Structures are given as structure tokens and as C-alpha cells.
Amino acid sequence: MTGERFTLDPSIKALLTDLGVSPARVLRRGQLATDLFGRDAIALSPDEYFRLWAALDAEGGDPNLAVAIGKSISVEMFSPPIFAALCSPDLETAAQRIATYKPLIGPVRLDVSRGEEGLTIAYRWPPGSTPPELLAATELVFWAALARIGTRHHVRPIQVGVPGLGPDHAALEDYFGVRVEDGPDHTITFGPEDAGRPFLTENEQMWRFFAPELRRRLSDLQAAASVADRVRAALHETLPAGGSSMTAVTRALAVSSRTLQRQLRLEGTTYQEVLASTREDLARHYLSHGTTRTAEIAYLLGYDDTNSFYRAFRTWTGMTPDAVRATAAAGT
Structure with missing residues (x-):
């Protein structure tokens, strides 16, 4: 989701007031622009979006x-x-x-x-x-x-x-x-x-009024996203169903394999590199949160067997999944 920005609902200001939380203190704690809530359109990066919610949590107490x-x-x-x-x-x-x-x-x-x-x-x-x-x-x-x-x-x-x-x-x-x-x-x-x-x-009738503008905004957002980001988003959808192949992703993105490969090369990467980085990020997330078994993680990442996942994970990190899980548990 690199480069994407998200429109913050204007009702956030009313919500903070209803909760008795100071908007100024939330912005200051989240290291966000002090005039943010005064803007006509509030657009945040993923990091800013998360910081806002973390600050709201801290200020709400x-x-x-x-x-x-x-x-x-x-x-x-x-x-x-x-x-x-x-x-x-x-x-x-x-x-x-x-x-x-x-x-x-x-x-x-x-x-x-x-x-x-x-x-x-x-x-x-x-x-x-x-x-x-x-x-x-x-x-x-x-x-x-x-x-x-x-x-x-x-x-x-x-x-x-x-x-x-x-x-x-x-x-x-x-x-x-x-x-x-x-x-x-x-x-x-x-x-x-x-x-x-x-x-x-x-x-x-009201939905038909809203839908065209929402479709236009979504199209603009997708056009602004990098091809690699769009591939990662598609993999999030296809991997749990076993769809790790480029065919599954090109079907989801409605492009040909040749076009996708060319676009990724222009961004300095390949499909296999995006697939590997996405799998590694997801694997680290699953291992660090919750109690999902390693075999289940392998399945969620689109692997046919656990051994293939183990080998790939060691290649990415130099560690076993069990070692990463233990490290995460020791840090909590």
C-alpha cells in the first residue's frame, strides 16, 4: 500500500467531541499536522492513519x-x-x-x-x-x-x-x-x-446516487497504486485459497502475464520477488500474533506442504518459523 492515502471521515471531529477527547491533543500526540481537522479534505498515509488511532487510544485512556x-x-x-x-x-x-x-x-x-x-x-x-x-x-x-x-x-x-x-x-x-x-x-x-x-x-435510490462517485474514486486510487502494491493486494485474496500462481493474480487484476511481468520490471522487481516478500511479511505476522499452527500458516500462504514453507522461510530469514514464534513470544 505504499504511496496510498486515505480519506478520513469528517465525522471524526464530532466523534472526538462526543468522546470528550481533545482533538488538539490527539494530533499532537500522533505527531500530525495541527490544522489537520480544519482541512476540507483529510487524506492520511497508512502510517499517519495508524498514528491517529494510537493517539486516540492513548488520549482516551x-x-x-x-x-x-x-x-x-x-x-x-x-x-x-x-x-x-x-x-x-x-x-x-x-x-x-x-x-x-x-x-x-x-x-x-x-x-x-x-x-x-x-x-x-x-x-x-x-x-x-x-x-x-x-x-x-x-x-x-x-x-x-x-x-x-x-x-x-x-x-x-x-x-x-x-x-x-x-x-x-x-x-x-x-x-x-x-x-x-x-x-x-x-x-x-x-x-x-x-x-x-x-x-x-x-x-x-440513494445507493445508486452514491455508487458512481465511489467507483470513480476507487478507480483513481487503483491507478495511483504501484503495480507491486496491486499484486500484493491480490495475493492477500488468492493465497488462502491456494492461488500463488501468476495466473491467479493476473486473473484478479485483469491483465495478461506478459503485461504484468513488463510492468513489474519497470518498477525494478519481479513477480517471484513480490510473492516471496508478501509471504514473508504474512508469515511473520501469523507467527507473531495468535496461535495459528505452522501447518495452517503454510496453507494460508498457498504452500502444498509444511516442509516447503519451512525451507522458504529459512531462505528468507535464516531462521525457522518456530524460532521466530519463540522470539515474538519472549518479547511480549
Whole structure:
């Protein structure tokens, strides 16, 4: 996601006021421009975006701040992403729409999948990065808040996963109404009935008004991203399904293999180099957060067997996955 910038929702200023947090102190702590909230359009780099949320967490000084933010979300809050989502006919449609346009408003991508157990939304953060705890928790809380506002029903997820789950999560469990579990990714799952429960706020005419502008902005963002960044984003989607081949990526990016290779050469890299760096970043993330078994990590990275992953990891780092996991555990 190098070079990308994300539009900060203007409602952030109202949110800080509602939470009783000083905007000036947040900006100062996050080492951000003092006039940031006074600008017509606020665009942040991934690092600035994370610093803002880390500063908000520190200034808020409340371990239950994510829940407080979730409770402050309302249909009256004119936030384009929230408003557009509430125009959807149900939670599943809202999740698909938000997943499509999420790159416009934050350094994260969403995987939305529907299985027998229900609707699962999984977060994919930039490789090698760890999101501020408040940001990640607020993202998960958002889905329950959205479902409850849209349906006017106290929707409860059936499963919530948080990597490296700390001891202080009672408020989250109380808000969700379900146990929060340690897992490899930030995920939230809703049962089939709640995923398809009608939104009473559905407004297809308003969605048709929003959609063209969102598509234009997404197209502009994708055009500005480097080819290597786009390949990394595609690999985040294809690797868990075993799609490590260039064919899988070119299909996702709608380009030919020859064109992709030429574009990557112009950026001074190759497909294999981008694939290896993406796998290494993801492997380090999985090993350092949560308790995902090495065999499962190999699968998530698109390897046919664990031994192939071990050999590749030693080539990248000179260490074994077990050694990196132990080092990460010793540092916590």
C-alpha cells in the first residue's frame, strides 16, 4: 500500500467531541499536522492513519473506548460509508459493498465469505504491520452496530476472533454477546438468519446516487497504486485459497502475464520477488500474533506442504518459523 492515502471521515471531529477527547491533543500526540481537522479534505498515509488511532487510544485512556465508539454510531451520523452501507437490503450486501470500497478510507482490505456457518468478515492489514488495538476493535464493533441500526434488532455475532487477545476484553464480550476468541486474524461471523435479515434503512435510490462517485474514486486510487502494491493486494485474496500462481493474480487484476511481468520490471522487481516478500511479511505476522499452527500458516500462504514453507522461510530469514514464534513470544 505504499504511496496510498486515505480519506478520513469528517465525522471524526464530532466523534472526538462526543468522546470528550481533545482533538488538539490527539494530533499532537500522533505527531500530525495541527490544522489537520480544519482541512476540507483529510487524506492520511497508512502510517499517519495508524498514528491517529494510537493517539486516540492513548488520549482516551479508556479500555472500553471501542465499545463507546460503537454506541456513538447512529443513523443520524452522516458518514458516507455508514450511510451507503445502511442503504443496503441486508448485512451481507452491506459487507460486500464496504469490502469493495474500504481501500478508500483505510489501509486495510476485507475478505467477505458466506459459508454454512454464516457470514464472515476478515481483516487483511498491510503486510508486516500491526494495527492499533483500538482501531481493530472498533472495526469489529462497527459490524454489530451497523447490523443493529439497520435491522432495529439486537443482532449478535456467533463468533469474534482477535489475534493476541489480551486479558481486558470483558466489555467487548458484553457488547457482542459472545465470547471473543484468540485467532490468526481479526474476524467476525454472523449467523445466516442475521446476515440476511432485512435492513429497515434500505434505500436503493440513494445507493445508486452514491455508487458512481465511489467507483470513480476507487478507480483513481487503483491507478495511483504501484503495480507491486496491486499484486500484493491480490495475493492477500488468492493465497488462502491456494492461488500463488501468476495466473491467479493476473486473473484478479485483469491483465495478461506478459503485461504484468513488463510492468513489474519497470518498477525494478519481479513477480517471484513480490510473492516471496508478501509471504514473508504474512508469515511473520501469523507467527507473531495468535496461535495459528505452522501447518495452517503454510496453507494460508498457498504452500502444498509444511516442509516447503519451512525451507522458504529459512531462505528468507535464516531462521525457522518456530524460532521466530519463540522470539515474538519472549518479547511480549
